[in-house]
Amino acid sequence: MTKRFGSTVALHEASIRIEAGQTHALVGRNGAGKSTLVSILTGLQPPDEGEVRFDGEPAPRLADRDAWRQRVACVYQKSTIIPELTVAENLFLNRHGRGRGGLISWRTVHSRARELLDTWSVDVDVRTPAKELGVEQRQFVEIARALSFGARFIILDEPTAQLDAAAITRLFARIGDLQRQGVTFLFISHHLQEIYEICDTVTVFRDARHILTAAVDELPRAELVAAMTGEAAAEAGGRRRGPAADAADVLEVDDASLPGVYENVSFRVRAGEIVGLAGAASSGRIEIAETVVGLRAAERGTVEIAGSRPRPGSVPAALRAGAGFVPQDRHHQGLVPEMSIADNGTLTIPERLGPGGFIDGRRRDDLAAAMIEKLAIKTPGPELPVSGLSGGNQQKVVMARALAGDPELLVLINPTAGVDVRSKEFLLGKVEEVADAGAGVLIASDELDDLRLCDRVLVVFQGRVVAETTSGWHDHQLVAAMEGVDLDA
Structure with missing residues (x-):
């Protein structure tokens, strides 16, 4: 074809x-x-x-x-x-069938839906709203x-x-x-x-x-x-040199707790260091990272970024304190699809775009052009709607915005989800560059390739940090810890 x-x-x-x-x-x-x-x-x-x-x-x-x-x-x-419809309504959308008087027989629809799900062993209540x-x-x-x-x-x-x-x-x-x-x-x-x-x-x-x-x-x-x-697979690289011995802490999380999600979490990230939060999606690792950047607020404990304590639950406060952020889901949290690459890439730095809250289009496009070159975003120009990009290039735009404010702490959640092999290598290489330039990095992921980059990996299981490992770990050891399995038992 x-x-x-x-x-x-x-x-x-x-x-x-x-x-x-x-x-x-x-x-x-x-x-x-x-x-x-x-x-x-x-x-x-x-x-x-x-x-x-x-x-x-x-x-x-x-x-x-x-x-x-x-x-x-x-x-x-x-x-x-469709989130607002039930499971049964989604299964038979536009083919409900009609009973007497042309009305839909919901009893029949629910019965057909249960029969269909039973046939294919799908254990879901047909009356449940799909958004749940x-x-x-x-x-x-x-x-x-x-x-x-x-x-x-x-x-x-x-x-x-x-x-x-x-x-x-x-x-x-x-x-x-x-x-x-x-x-x-x-x-x-x-x-x-x-x-x-x-x-x-x-x-x-x-x-x-x-x-x-x-x-x-x-x-x-x-x-x-x-x-x-189109190339031979590269040999695995050597270990990172890691942070300097006297590097200052750029992130301090002390005894943070959000009941039912995570408990008594404490850790540090130093300038130039890459720290991983590993664990299953339900482990609490994502929520811990979101707390650091203000998407959530811990009920107890503190978060300190580059020497200041931003207001809990405030993303703008976390950004002002020196954080940059790549969220978990670029479709719903990371991008405004019909806005341009330039607008998406500069959303967090309005103060650089012009005085008095007004945007200087030329200044914005110049900044975007620099981002496009730095992140190797494949596009005919900064004016293209971000929805017109491939998944890997969309993720690069999200990364560009996270780096636009020259953060002292870069927080990433599943940074290579849904991108191709080459884009994954490029994005992880960029993360390493950021750390080598002196920023601290926190990566929350269950993707082993993301975590190989880390100087240290903290394993989160059922809302608690249960293990810490330095670089050079074996896959089976880390996966076992993430799943709560004791290999020595």
Whole structure:
């Protein structure tokens, strides 16, 4: 298939063949053509050249949406569930059926919904408002909805990006169960370890082209990375030199507690030091990091940034004290999608954009241009809406804004979630540069590649710091501590 958007070639003679009953991985850097392929496979747009076939038969006309739904469905990283509707209403949206007098029989809708969820072993109350569901539950509901149309080919787009380790394990078990019932999956992920855990076959796209398709168990990890990047996998680097012996503390958290979330948390981050907060999503690590930057307020204890104690629960106060922040979810917390790259990148530094609260457009664009160059953001210019960027470049804009105020403390939550291998390496390299320049860094993540960068890693389990390890740890040791497992027991 070939697909062009003006002068941009989004796919060039790209092919993929997915066998029935497989879990087939699709990987590639941002801009490789994955999203364009998905839009073609789901009938959202036609290819300029080439064709799509299901079970040997040509794909339906684009206008025949029901026919497409019977063949393929996509569960996107950004949920399509409507929060204000119940689970049952989401499952049968626009196909409730009508009873006497043309009225909807909700008893019938709820009964059909329970039967559907029972069929696919999804344990959710059909009367629950969708906004009360967790990410994992929403995904299972979306999969069940897709299967209810008759589709047996499901595309999963970054399904684990917002899940903790336990939820990922449950998702993979469910994928295995559905596979045994005849469901085929196309699994799109930036986490290569997941490819080796769950997938039978992997296809690599790079620069809008098909590069290779191979059986997962026959493809070494180094060769997979090389296919994605066009380069041989780099050797692991040496240990960081770390902070100076006399480096001052830029973050002091003393006996901080938020009952029901975390208790009696104390730690320090020195200038030039990178400290990790490791743990599952429900461990409290995210909430601790959010407390540092003012998204939450501890009920007890103190947070001191660069020698001052900002008002608890105030993000502006934390920023004024010297913090920069990359939040957990760039879609909901990190970006204003229809605003430009320039506006998004300078939101936290209005005082630099002009006097008296007025914005000097030229000054703003000059600052943005410098950010674009520094963070290697791929864009035709600072005026482009940030929604027009790939995921990796969107994350770079969030990072640019965090660095715009020259912070003494940089706090990052899951900084490489949902970005490709090259963008991940670039972002982590930038974090190391920031620390080498003298800022302290706090990284809250359960992604091991994020944590390898750290001089120290604090493990948070059930709201408490239960272990501390210096760089050079082994994966199994850290994962065991994050999951509360004692390897010596």
